[in-house]
Amino acid sequence: MAEIVRRRKNISRYFIILIIILVTIVYIVPLLYIITTSFKSWSDVQKVPPTLTFKPSIGAYIRIFTARTVYPAGTKLTEEQIEDLSWFDRILYFETGEKFVRVGDLPKRYINSIIIGSISTVITIILGTLAAYGFSRFKLRGKDDLLFFILSTRMLPPVVVIIPIFLMFRALRFTDTHIGLIILYTAFNVSFAVWVLKGFIDEIPTEYEEAAMVDGYTRFQAFLKIVLPQAATGIAATAVFCFIFAWNEYAFAFILSRRVAQTVPAWLPYQMGVLGYDWGAAAAGTFLFLLPAMIFTIILRKHLLRGITFGAIRK
Amino acid sequence: MFRISGKKQSAATVFYRSMRDQTLLRLFILPTIILLIVINIFPLFWSLILSFSDYSAKRTTEWGKNPEMIGAENYSKILMSRDMWQKFIVTAKFVVLAVGAEMILGFFIALLLYQTNFFGKGFITTLLILPMTMSPVVVGLMWKLFYNPNWGLFNYLLGLGKIDWTSDPRWNLYGCVIVDVWMWTPFVMLLALAGLSAVPKYLYEAAEVDRASWWFKFSRITMPMVYPLLLVALIFRTMEAFKVFDIVMGLTGRGAMAPQVLSMYLYNVGFVTWKTSFGSALGYIMLIIIIAITSVFIKYLNRAKT
Numbered sequence: 001m002a003e004i005v006r007r008r009k010n011i012s013r014y015f016i017i018l019i020i021i022l023v024t025i026v027y028i029v030p031l032l033y034i035i036t037t038s039f040k041s042w043s044d045v046q047k048v049p050p051t052l053t054f055k056p057s058i059g060a061y062i063r064i065f066t067a068r069t070v071y072p073a074g075t076k077l078t079e080e081q082i083e084d085l086s087w088f089d090r091i092l093y094f095e096t097g098e099k100f101v102r103v104g105d106l107p108k109r110y111i112n113s114i115i116i117g118s119i120s121t122v123i124t125i126i127l128g129t130l131a132a133y134g135f136s137r138f139k140l141r142g143k144d145d146l147l148f149f150i151l152s153t154r155m156l157p158p159v160v161v162i163i164p165i166f167l168m169f170r171a172l173r174f175t176d177t178h179i180g181l182i183i184l185y186t187a188f189n190v191s192f193a194v195w196v197l198k199g200f201i202d203e204i205p206t207e208y209e210e211a212a213m214v215d216g217y218t219r220f221q222a223f224l225k226i227v228l229p230q231a232a233t234g235i236a237a238t239a240v241f242c243f244i245f246a247w248n249e250y251a252f253a254f255i256l257s258r259r260v261a262q263t264v265p266a267w268l269p270y271q272m273g274v275l276g277y278d279w280g281a282a283a284a285g286t287f288l289f290l291l292p293a294m295i296f297t298i299i300l301r302k303h304l305l306r307g308i309t310f311g312a313i314r315k
Numbered sequence: 316m317f318r319i320s321g322k323k324q325s326a327a328t329v330f331y332r333s334m335r336d337q338t339l340l341r342l343f344i345l346p347t348i349i350l351l352i353v354i355n356i357f358p359l360f361w362s363l364i365l366s367f368s369d370y371s372a373k374r375t376t377e378w379g380k381n382p383e384m385i386g387a388e389n390y391s392k393i394l395m396s397r398d399m400w401q402k403f404i405v406t407a408k409f410v411v412l413a414v415g416a417e418m419i420l421g422f423f424i425a426l427l428l429y430q431t432n433f434f435g436k437g438f439i440t441t442l443l444i445l446p447m448t449m450s451p452v453v454v455g456l457m458w459k460l461f462y463n464p465n466w467g468l469f470n471y472l473l474g475l476g477k478i479d480w481t482s483d484p485r486w487n488l489y490g491c492v493i494v495d496v497w498m499w500t501p502f503v504m505l506l507a508l509a510g511l512s513a514v515p516k517y518l519y520e521a522a523e524v525d526r527a528s529w530w531f532k533f534s535r536i537t538m539p540m541v542y543p544l545l546l547v548a549l550i551f552r553t554m555e556a557f558k559v560f561d562i563v564m565g566l567t568g569r570g571a572m573a574p575q576v577l578s579m580y581l582y583n584v585g586f587v588t589w590k591t592s593f594g595s596a597l598g599y600i601m602l603i604i605i606i607a608i609t610s611v612f613i614k615y616l617n618r619a620k621t
Binding site for chain 2: 013016017019020021023024027028029030031033034037045046047127128130131133134135138140146149150151152153155156157158159160161162163164165166167168170183184186187188190191194218219220244247248249250251254255265268269279282283286289290293294296297298300301304305308309312313
């Protein structure tokens with residue numbers, strides 16, 4: 001009897017595992033498809049039905065990073081000329097019949113994304129940690145209202161606030177500048193940072209600081225030397241979140257930057273290449289852009305829920 | 316302000332310390348508040364004033380003449396026009412379909428994951444949560460490739476022929492719903508898992524002793540414990556789905572064929588046809604809806620804390 005029950009339990013267990021694995025496979029198919037597409041050569045990308053076996057090529061990655069021209073019609077390079085080409089030119093020649101001209105716009109967009117993301121993250125974390133400590137440790141009249149106000153600024157849909165911000169930035173000549181986007185991202189991340197960091201600081205017992213202050217530390221010293229080191233993990237996790245938000249942000253970047261300060265998300269959807277739609281290059285750009293976020297997700301998976309719910313769920 | 320443990324301190328010291336605490340508090344909090352007021356609140360008031368005028372960012376301003384105050388005309392135009400209600404309905408359709416599917420699928424996967432332990436469970440969970448931190452616009456772009464009616468994998472795998480999920484107005488709203496569900500189901504799943512693992516094991520053991528049915532255990536033990544977290548998920552997803560913009564832009568672009576959810580329409584009004592003040596008014600209506608949803612969330616949050 002017990003044997004039968006156990007066996008039945010085992011069967012249902014394997015069944016559940018099977019379903020989970022199926023769900024997971026369905027789930028990662030789009031990702032795998034993008035990755036494989038990005039490594040397909042020009043002619044393989046558009047094959048119907050999609051090929052599963054193909055010769056990997058990094059042509060798409062070369063195309064997303066470069067600006068190129070087509071060789072004049074009827075050009076056929078001799079063996080020697082091909083020998084003389086650099087490795088990427090050779091790949092371009094064989095795949096799409098193109099010639100390297102210069103490095104494309106993508107590296108500059110990446111640099112913009114990194115500069116804007118990291119500077120705004122640093123400012124956000126400094127402001128956010130200070131405010132979170134203030135809210136966590138001090139009495140303040142109307143504290144809950146103030147915290148609600150801070151959170152509510154984050155809930156504003158970007159498209160709603162963007163009209164007046166656009167007008168303001170235009171008057172201040174901030175459109176299409178790094179500083180404009182940095183200020184904007186700082187303002188939109190700081191409310192998030194205050195809420196999440198307040199949660200982390202709330203978890204640190206006040207006794208440590210009190211003991212330190214009894215021993216003669218000032219409040220500020222206690223904050224620097226006792227609280228900050230203990231909140232370090234939380235601060236690091238919050239910083240990564242802020243960076244990802246800035247890295248991913250689209251609406252503001254799309255409307256408020258054109259060329260100089262344009263970030264990758266604002267640029268990528270509109271670059272399909274010169275030879276009609278270059279889907280391989282689009283896949284390569286997409287994968288390269290999503291990769292950092294994926295890596296951060298894996299690192300942050302313990303804090304993910306907390307970050308996305310603004311510290312409401314502490315698991 | 317803080318409890319003074321240990322030795323006695325004179326009243327003067329306490330006062331001095333609390334004074335300094337007050338200045339420190341101001342120094343700590345004020346920069347954030349000022350930044351938020353300048354970048355978020357001031358523009359909001361500006362757009363409130365604009366919403367009662369006929370301002371357009373493309374016309375030159377002549378004081379006293381050009382941006383004319385026209386009262387609540389923008390608002391009445393929005394609320395009276397049938398076209399606008401159509402956009403509200405499209406948005407509501409998106410929210411209901413996407414959030415509904417996310418809640419059901421997310422909770423279902425969480426139940427499956429919770430019930431079994433097996434080698435590689437952590438790895439599978441990590442794979443499932445990968446989409447959550449991706450850039451929505453780039454996810455939209457990625458699915459545009461995946462959906463491609465000629466050589467994309469999606470239709471091929473499902474045997475759907477040549478349905479165009481990105482530019483056919485009959486299908487592209489559903490195309491966006493599928494992407495949103497793909498991206499955010501793991502979020503619901505994670506929250507539900509957090510709720511499930513907080514259920515004390517002894518409750519199930521006690522129910523087992525009483526030979527309770529599967530349904531009894533589910534409805535009397537599991538659901539009441541998981542319900543608050545599912546509510547958080549629901550509110551978060553509703554709010555975000557209501558604002559959806561990035562995914563639609565990435566997937567369908569800004570053309571006339573794109574599904575006209577409110578954010579898309581607002582973008583077109585504000586930055587394509589440059590009816591700035593009309594856009595501001597529409598923005599305010601959206602804002603009121605968002606605030607209503609947010610305050611429900613905050614109320615819940617405060618109750619959960621106590």
